[in-house]
Amino acid sequence: MTGVLDLNGLTVRLPGPDRPVLDDVSLSIAEGEALGLVGESGSGKSMTVRAIVRLLPAGAQVEGVVRVGGVEVGSLRGAALRELRAVVPVVFQDPRAHINPVRTIGDFLTEGLRTHRRLSRRSAEDRAVRLLDEVGVADGQRRLRQYPHELSGGLLQRVMIAAALLAEPRLLLADEPTTALDVTTQAEVMAAVDELRRERGLAMLFITHDLELAAAVCDRTAVMYAGRVMEVRASASLHEHPLHPYTAALAAARPSLERRADRLATIPGRPLSAFEAPDGCAFADRCAHIRERCREERPALRPLGDGQVACVRAEGLQVVFRD
Ligand SMILES: Nc1ncnc2c1ncn2[C@@H]1O[C@H](COP(=O)(O)OP(=O)(O)OP(=O)(O)O)[C@@H](O)[C@H]1O
Ligand SMILES: [Mg+2]
Structure with missing residues (x-):
């Protein structure tokens, strides 16, 4: 089925580094749906937005397909590209x-x-x-x-x-629209976006660092790490029952009133950019559940439960992350 937005194997290479900055990203947004895109700094969230509207750094090379309302944007030039940017603000x-x-x-x-x-x-x-x-x-x-x-x-x-x-768009791309605002203003602006979007049946790609905010305003959430999609599923189940160790680590790193900890959990190591990612799983070096094969082969994003996950151990870890 054609969605409002379909990304299929989107890969973006910048001049210089060997590895792509976006690596085989496949995501879709249905008519009227809100998809959250969450991940640490440098994971490629903004680059995804830039690839959709073709506002990439000079010399960038794009592979894979981006379709907006069924139209492939890779071949658009001039006036058609300007029109795309007007209808996908x-x-x-x-x-x-x-x-x-x-x-x-x-x-x-x-x-x-x-x-x-x-x-x-x-x-x-x-x-x-x-x-x-x-x-x-x-x-x-x-x-x-x-x-x-x-x-x-x-x-x-x-x-x-x-x-x-x-321009009465059918798809809105929101790249951390409230991150720079104070907390109360943030909540007010977010509530306004949410209401307008629902009234108009407007689809949205909503980028944020905040897993909980994504869960509050988006139907589904995708988690990105080092230019790759690690997990995507219904926001509530992703947030409450993560399947990927990276999603679980992100959820645990968030302060919570119910889960009063003396110290907040942190994810060991530092976030990687896609062009630093090793062979195998990009999250391997920071993962508490690593096995030998995680370093050998890159896990594909595959269907599991109500979504998709890119971890070879996901079935076994479901139980661990539920507790
Ligand atoms: N113009 C550019 N030239 C070269 N590299 C870039 C450029 N813009 C971004 N990058 C690199 O691409 C990678 C992805 O960047 P991107 O801006 O998409 O991250 P992000 O997930 O949006 O992070 P943040 O949460 O900090 O906004 C990073 O490693 C970044 O350094
Ligand atoms: Mg960004």
């Missing part, structure tokens, strides 16, 4: 880095509507004000006259979300 972590500081919020929000959709300034502004209201920005008319520096980080991120929704 990305909301980034730092809104200030992605908005022109010398132009007003109004210009930013209405430019596309006026040039591409040929709306009058008046109707473009009306549309922008309505959307601002929907994302929780009151007094839209006044906001349109303001400059980015006059808005708080939380408000500005809401403006970015409104901008993303202007």
Whole structure:
């Protein structure tokens, strides 16, 4: 079945390192579905987003297939590529880095509507004000006259979300959209994204470091390590009953009120980038459950239970991680 997004064997090589930075990534998102993408820093989450909208570093080589709504994006050029980026908007972590500081919020929000959709300034502004209201920005008319520096980080991120929704997308790519915000603002912005998404039946790829946040807002969660997908399944079961030792370690490293520990569990060693990954399982050196064969062959992502896992020991470990 064709989803809103299908990644099949997506592999990205950057000039220099021998090993790819994204290594055989296969994921899909169904119509209206939210998929969380979780992993430590450098695991390739943002690179996945960049590969989807073809905003890769110079000299990057891509193998595998990326389809958005059934259309393969690898062959798109020029206007078709710009159209793709309009209908598959990305909301980034730092809104200030992605908005022109010398132009007003109004210009930013209405430019596309006026040039591409040929709306009058008046109707473009009306549309922008309505959307601002929907994302929780009151007094839209006044906001349109303001400059980015006059808005708080939380408000500005809401403006970015409104901008993303202007083209009535079917898929939203959100790359740690709330990580830079304080905790209460983070929760408010996340609640707004969640509600808007559900109302519109909008599919979303939601990137975060936070397994629990992914579980709260996403139907399914994928865990990535060193450019590879380690596990993907329904968020609740992934979070509560992980099958991959890396997922289990991520879950255990999170503070929890129920599980008051004197010290938080940490994952030994440091996260690897894909181009540092050894032969065999990329997580082998940090894994508490390693066996000899883990270093010899790379575990394939294979179906197990309600999802997929890339660990040869997953069946045996299910019981261990349930306790
Ligand atoms: N422009 C670039 N040139 C070279 N290497 C890059 C570039 N951008 C990212 N990388 C490398 O690609 C790997 C994956 O990076 P990516 O930004 O996708 O990680 P991430 O999972 O998004 O991490 P974070 O949680 O820190 O945002 C990292 O090793 C990073 O150093
Ligand atoms: Mg990133």
